[in-house]
Amino acid sequence: MTEHTAETVPHLTVVDHPLVAHKLSMMRRTETSTAVFRQLLREISQLLAYEVTRDLPMTTERIQTPICEWDAPVLEGRKLALVSILRAGNGLLDGILELIPGARVGFVGLYRDPVTLKPVQYYCKLPSEMGERVTIAVDPMLATGNSSAAAVDLLKEAGAKNIIFLCLLAAPEGVARMKEAHPDVRVVTASLDERLDEKGYIVPGLGDAGDRMFGTK
Known part of the structure; x- marks a missing residue:
């Protein structure tokens, strides 16, 4: 399985695609x-999944087609681990699972303290053998980056080595925080927005992704 380093992996990838941009504007x-x-969110997650899985390691497997035997390309190594950062991460998770139904799934529960803006952990359940899997952590918003960095800390403590962080929107402050805390983790996003406001929300953003997804306030 291929392992990335800070020297070989660009820290940030913004998915530049008309369908992604259009759907994001609607959101x-x-x-x-x-x-x-x-x-x-489900639709855009599937479009982002194509980009985030572009470099998965491949091998070949001898198969029988209706015409002949053939060395067919297949994914190499253990199945992917998809890790949802609760609760909003589930919106991205559901869409990606439709494309990769065999992936192993984990959950990390964090909430942002409204005063300190620091993450507080309340749940963590991850697949086994994380060190042998490509791990994709999903959360719609990379705002301050504190919760995201804390989630990646937990993944690494569980043995994960090849980690990609997938989000819908990212703020420059969050990208900088992730790069500082985890320079070996690639961030893939649909948009790099302008900044954070005084409350830690992404501008122009789309509000609170979890509230808008679940109809809560």
Whole structure:
């Protein structure tokens, strides 16, 4: 299995695709309903999944087609680990699982203290043999980066070595924090937004992804 280093992996990849940009703009609109927001998130997660899995290691397997035997390309190594950072990460997770149904799934529960903006852990359940899997951590928002960096800390403590962080939106402050804390982790996002506001929300952003996905406030 290929392992990436800080020298060989670009820290940030912004997925530049018309469908991604269009669907993201629809999600940003205040008037977009919960049902439509949820559907768009599922659709965009599948588009992002193509980019985030582009460099998965491959091997060949001898198969029989209706015409002949053939050395067919297949994924190499253990199945992927998809790790949702609760609760909003589940929106991205569901869409990716439709493309990669055999992936192993883990969950990390963190919430951001509204005063300190620091992460507080309340749950962590991960697949076995993390060190032998490509691990994709998913969370729609990379804002301050504190919760994301803390989640990656937990993944590494469980043995994960080849980690990609997938998000819908990223703020420059969050990208910088992740690079400082985990320079070996590649960040893949649909958009690098302008900044954070005084409350730690991404600008222009789309509000609280979890609230908009689940219809809560």
